[in-house]
Ligand code: ADP
């Protein structure tokens with residue numbers, strides 16, 4: 001073989017095996033009853049795998065701590081005991097409870113983890129909803145001021161018997177932030193981490209922005225809006241995530257109004273952009289409950305937070321910073 005041929009073969013081998021040398025790695029997992037997807041740039045494949053394992057382990061830890069479906073979780077323990085006694089809470093859970101309370105105050109109670117006091121009577125898998133009288137009986141339990149947090153002792157106490165809390169509106173955002181912290185610790189500078197409707201982008205796609213779609217709420221295979229983004233958290237809350245149609249043909253979905261104890265009307269989806277995912281997750285649920293007018297008023301007041309709302313008629317609304325300067 002001549003030297004020219006040899007060089008040609010070496011070249012061919014390089015071209016054909018180029019994808020193997022790519023430093024992008026993709027990993028998938030399921031935790032918190034949600035698909036988790038991680039894409040990261042890392043030159044060492046073994047290191048990329050080890051990092052992904054560490055991220056997924058953190059999701060498992062959070063699920064064991066905060067799931068309502070796990071009897072031994074700290075959350076289940078709080079729900080069993082916190083009316084009878086002050087319950088000592090571990091620091092990580094206490095910080096999530098604190099964030100939840102802050103979002104409740106910001107949204108004047110629209111976001112409220114005590115939704116569970118009524119919400120646990122719904123069963124979306126079995127397509128069951130509580131009768132009106134049952135909702136009325138429990139509605140005064142559905143109020144965030146029924147939860148007392150004491151930051152000196154890091155304890156939680158419920159003021160009324162029957163109060164239940166659930167972190168479904170915020171825990172995934174917290175988990176995504178924890179995952180991003182792990183990636184940061186390992187020196188990763190470009191990554192994309194999502195848990196269902198909550199996602200956070202670390203850096204950009206090495207020179208280009210990540211392209212993020214907002215789903216069409218009535219056809220999830222289609223995107224209503226596409227955004228080029230980097231270094232940001234994005235969460236979407238939708239009435240299509242968990243729902244069933246009742247006997248009257250009404251959509252019974254998973255985001256509940258503290259005023260009625262029933263699924264919120266008027267909105268199909270809310271997407272929030274923020275610096276971290278616990279904020280975007282909590283606020284997406286809060287703005288969904290607040291509706292277009294109050295929801296946008298809240299977002300426009302907050303620095304570094306933006307929103308895209310799709311109302312029940314399919315009309316899209318943007319927060320001020322996403323609008324052209326000449327239209328408002
Ligand atoms: P997901 O990412 O699971 O779709 P969202 O961020 O859209 O979650 O929040 C919806 C979840 O929030 C519900 O499944 C429920 O667990 C919880 N939730 C429902 N209503 C409220 C409310 N008013 N305040 C806080 N959390 C709520």
Ligand code: MG
Nearest residue numbers: 169281282285
């Ligand atoms: Mg949310």
